[in-house]
Amino acid sequence: MAYIKMWIFLNILSSLHYFITDVFPSACTPSDSGVTKITAFSGESVLLPCTCTNTQDKPKSFFWETKSRRASKDGIYIDIFSVFELYRNRITLFNQTSPGNVSLLLSDLTEDDQGSYVCLLEKTSRFIDVFIKKRIESTPLSETSLSVLISVPFLVIGGAAVIYCIHRAHKKARMETGKINVENNLDDHNSTYGILQRKYDAEEMYGTIGDRPKDQ
Structure with missing residues (x-):
């Protein structure tokens, strides 16, 4: 009899468990x-x-x-x-x-x-x-690349300065060459004028001598 009561009690607990599980999540x-x-x-x-x-x-x-x-x-x-x-x-x-x-x-x-x-x-x-x-990480600039980037502006500026100096030197040379040519032309002109002047003076002197009276 006690065994039957225990069996009934366990079945009630089991049923109650499933009831609670179904009702309450x-x-x-x-x-x-x-x-x-x-x-x-x-x-x-x-x-x-x-x-x-x-x-x-x-x-x-x-x-x-x-x-x-x-x-x-x-x-x-x-x-x-x-x-x-x-x-x-x-x-x-x-x-x-x-x-x-x-x-x-x-x-x-x-x-x-x-x-x-x-x-x-x-x-x-x-x-x-x-x-x-895969993450692609940017590669930091190497010392060589950095030095190249830094030196490029200086190279450009230095190149421009060299070109400017060469241009000025050529210009100065042309100006000096022109001045020498002008001076040479002037010298040639003066030389020609001097020759003509001396010739004219000689002719005038000769003419003067030639025009003297014969009794002298």
Whole structure:
């Protein structure tokens, strides 16, 4: 008789449990589901979101799985914490301070981290596709390039100065050549004038001598 009473009592508790479970939802209601696409850059961090609507609610269970290049060689989902060595010092969870926030922060990304991730929270799955792009860093100017950039203006200015000096020298040479030619012309003119003058004086002197009276 006591055994029958115990059996009835356990069945009532079991029925009550299922009744409460159906009427009252789980303590953690996932805030979102479906597929999320995220693009990140190598060397940076990416936050894979997965939370309860109330971040202070404590989920009964959660799992993170992935089939990224790094973790899965067969293209099937694998528990990310079962290959934790591959992510050592690169994974951060927030559920210790906020139980309902089981988001995963993945740091120091590489191209091998690209792939699909899934958060299994309560009875809901949230899929996240992560695409990793290689960041192209600008190369700083080398000392040689910098010195070339600095020297170019001076070379231009120096070249202009040289051209100006050559132009002035040529101009001065032309002016001096012209002056010499003018002086030479003047000298030639003076010489010609002197010859003509001497000739004229000689002729006049000869004429004077020739015109003297014979009695003298």
